[in-house]
Amino acid sequence: MGITISFGIQKGGAGKTTTTAITAFLLDKAGKKVLAVDFDSQGNLTQFLTQRNIYDFTKRTVLEALKEQNVEPYIHHVSENLDIVPAEDLLITFSSWLYQKYHGTDPSRVLRDTLESVKGEYDSILIDLPPNLGDHTINALTASDFAVVMLQSEPFCHDALDRYLEMLQLVKTETNPDLVLAGILTVMLDARTTLDTVILDRVRSDYENIVFQSVIKRPAA
Ligand SMILES: Nc1ncnc2c1ncn2[C@@H]1O[C@H](COP(=O)(O)OP(=O)(O)OP(=O)(O)O)[C@@H](O)[C@H]1O
Ligand SMILES: [Mg+2]
DSSP: OOEEEEEEOSSTTSSHHHHHHHHHHHHHHTTOOEEEEEOSTTOHHHHHHHOSOGGGGTTSSHHHHHHHTOOGGGOEEEETTEEEEOOOGGGGGHHHHHHHTOOSSOGGGHHHHHHHTTGGGOSEEEEEOOSSSSHHHHHHHHHOSEEEEEEESSHHHHHHHHHHHHHHHHHHHHTOTTOEEEEEEEEEEOTTOHHHHHHHHHHHHHSGGGEEEEEEEOOOO
């Protein structure tokens, strides 16, 4: 049985999609079977991994998989070991569908139930989250075994951390008691900027044992 990992934070532009895509690429290269799930209506992961226009996938996306609770017809092959369930902007309608048309018992478990049938076929399922704390994020965290929390070392993203960790705790209490916080991953650190370094030091002191030692730095200009 594979493991499901989500990459999230409600702050935009914090490296969620890039980190999901690169992790998928590296696992693929290492011979691991990976399913990437684009769970953001921006469709950036879809574009990144398939190098195609997101509208090429209209009506063949994660949204249709959710509505039918059947993901298999919506899995697209990307490379030897890598598949994707794509997204385009109509994924934004997931919440209204959930509250108007969904007749199941638990609206937070729809993604989890949808992915269940293929979980055994992959070593890893990686979910890219949108920059908000809505139904997509709750569903993705409910579907996850591990949550990676993204931190771009800048003030707004730092401010978003506490609330995201509260959301993780809520999901753990309400819908997914087995969810494990993998850690806080710092990306795009500019080590030449004092503010970036101050924020990383503060996060390390506030959340000591849950911050990954590895830090992804911005390439030097
Ligand atoms: N490790 C990295 N090194 C250099 N640039 C990066 C890195 N990670 C992300 N970026 C750049 O930062 C920008 C935002 O990244 P990305 O789209 O992955 O963020 P996001 O959190 O998914 O954004 P959104 O919340 O809008 O979905 C992009 O231009 C991306 O190329
Ligand atoms: Mg993104």
